[in-house]
Amino acid sequence: MTKRALPPVVARMWGRDTGSRHGPRPSLDLARIIDAAIGIADREGLAGVRMSSVAAQVGMATMSLYRYVGSKDELLTVMADAATPEPPTLDGRPWRVYLAAWTQANRDFLVDRPWLLSLAHHTPPTGPRTLRWLDRALTALAPTELDLGQRINIASTLTGYATTQATLSHSMITAAAATATATTSAAGDGSITGLADYGDILDQVLDPEDYPELTAAVRSHAFGTAEKWIDDADFTFGLDLLLDGIETLITRRG
Amino acid sequence: MTKRALPPVVARMWGRDTGSRHGPRPSLDLARIIDAAIGIADREGLAGVRMSSVAAQVGMATMSLYRYVGSKDELLTVMADAATPEPPTLDGRPWRVYLAAWTQANRDFLVDRPWLLSLAHHTPPTGPRTLRWLDRALTALAPTELDLGQRINIASTLTGYATTQATLSHSMITAAAATATATTSAAGDGSITGLADYGDILDQVLDPEDYPELTAAVRSHAFGTAEKWIDDADFTFGLDLLLDGIETLITRRG
DNA sequence: AGGTACAGCGTACGAGATACAGAGTACCGG
DNA sequence: CCGGTACTCTGTATCTCGTACGCTGTACCT
Incomplete structure (x- = not known):
């Protein structure tokens, strides 16, 4: 029907599997x-x-x-x-603690297998593993009295954050490597210059009139080196932003 | 050097362009x-x-x-x-108002041109258009006293959110369409059943024991129809979460 | 005026996905 | 116990694309 x-x-x-056993x-x-x-x-x-x-x-x-x-x-x-691992177990942890671990674990496996990032866009979550992640997030949020629509939204937002961060660090590393390669073939001297910073590229290209704040950011080395982008500090910073937002929502409603 | x-x-x-005018x-x-x-x-x-x-x-x-x-x-x-449009103009709006518009505009052009989603992963932002978006976000946050590292993080997080939401609605629509197609060829009767809901698929596949909350969500129609995913309500819900988090950060520091 | 670097393009090749058809095999019904 | 049949595995063939290469002509230079 x-x-x-x-x-x-x-x-x-x-x-x-439709197992018609023949042959x-x-x-x-x-x-x-x-x-x-x-x-x-x-x-x-x-x-x-x-x-x-x-x-x-x-x-x-x-x-x-x-x-x-x-x-x-x-x-x-x-x-x-x-290729997606099992999500962390809940173990009775409060939602905020669990979701922090959940999001971090989410990012971690994307960093481990960057090729997953290229496949993310083609399919909506319909696999057993992916859906288990979603289910666990919903479970962690169950005590909060938020309705299911909101909980789903929160989970999507956090996954999105994990994906974004993983993409970012991955593309930074890739870019640095690619630049290093391209640079090699540049001039008469054959010396390899090592990893060029993302900031270096921007600095050469930006017109300070047109991109005032960005130029300032580059000049003050706010982009740091490639390693910065794998660092946990930045990740948890943004994550806390999100969790604070969720917490605001929960208390506002309680 | x-x-x-x-x-x-x-x-x-x-x-x-290295314009050596010859030929x-x-x-x-x-x-x-x-x-x-x-x-x-x-x-x-x-x-x-x-x-x-x-x-x-x-x-x-x-x-x-x-x-x-x-x-x-x-x-x-x-x-x-x-293919990336110019970001909205600041017009002296306060950061929260502007960033809301900025993020929404960001999502909108991704929904308009879903193929941009498939290209996002390969390159870090190095184009004039993309960087202008970043610059404008930094500018909007300039009055907040946050340091540049934090502002960059906020901008990335918001872009990530826009991307995630665009991906989500796009893949939902795609999935619905794909299901409708695949369904056509199923049985003896050749009638086209129309758009199948994402929820329908999940319902057929989920084991309630293993995915308790998710099953509940599906049963309560929390996933709604395909149209739901383009709806602005969900988008602004999550966006407010983020903005609340940012606001918390700003006041905490001020 | 003549040389040269560069624009446009036809051809050729190579990689990679997949349609198709043949050959063998194991379970079916009788 | 036997033929039939559905299904497995595979080799070959084809089709689509990206791109290397080399030819032809042109316009700017000296």
Whole structure:
């Protein structure tokens, strides 16, 4: 009736396999393929994940993978969920303490596997792992009397924050590395200049008239070095901003 | 000395062209190419942006584009900045009012051009447009006595929030559409069932034992329909959370 | 006037995803 | 116990794209 067929990707993520047992038994399971793909992504980045490379990793022919996944996109989607760890356990902690840990853990695994950032946009959360994160956040907020809509919003906001921070530190590091590379080929002398700061680039490019405050920020080294962006201080600073906002909301309503 | 060559992409974004005038004059400028590419992305999405399609659009041969951009990646990077509008003008508004408008405008243009979301991760902000957004936020916060590091953090957090919200509504809409498509081919009857709700999918898949709060949320229709995710109410709710947090910080310090 | 650096472009190649078809295999019903 | 059939695995072929290379002509320089 109202029950419609699930999108194939979703079905596979939840192990809803229509197992009409006939013919030869499959020699692998989806899990092994996913593990192989994740391993490659960890080692070489998303670009290294080709149908051929994954197949080679599990010892099959390229086309055999299509018995297990409908397309490369589908593989990536399933990978993304599988690569997400379990959320921290609640252990009766108060919401603020738990959500701080939750958000931090969220950022941490994104920093560990930056390739997850590139997959985030394509799919809404429909995998078991991702949804468990959401469920735990809702649970932590259950005692607060906030309605479910608000709780969902809070969870999304915090995930967003984690993602943003992870993206930021990742792109800073990447940029620094890329600049270092590009710089190498610049002039007659072949000396490698090391990691160029993001601030350096901005400084060369900004017109102080047009970007007054930003110029000041660059000049005062507010961007710091690449390492600054992995530092926890900045992260918790912003996180506290958010948690303060949530706390304001809760007390206002209590 | 300390002055190093800029990465080529960055140089081009700022119009630093090494103009050694010799030979035939270029028959186009980079701007026209970028406009064409943006037009295609708006119409067909990022997937429609091929070197060949862009070239066709401006009436040139594919390979001619490489006189203007170093690679497709470079084109995409430059596109992303060019497609970003100017930030709202400050007009002497207090920081909270301005930043609310700023964040909303930020989200709005991401919703207008969802393909910008897919490009956000690859590059740190180094384009004139993107940096102007940052500068304006810093300017709005100038009267607050916060130091530049904190102001930068606040700006990043708000951009992140805008991005998250835009991503969310976009992926919800996409998911609904995709489900509708996938559903069509399901059973014997060929009737198209229309847009399936995100909640519907979750409901079919969740085990109430494992996802207690989430199940409750789905059952109480807290996810609403696809339209809900474009609604401003949710957006401003979360935004106020953030702004409250920032306000707390400011008063605490003042 | 003639040289040279640079614009535009046709062709060719290589990577990577996937359609298709053939060959073998294990469970089915009889 | 046997043919049939659905399903597995795989090799080959194709199609789409990005981009290296080299040719041709042109306009500015001296």
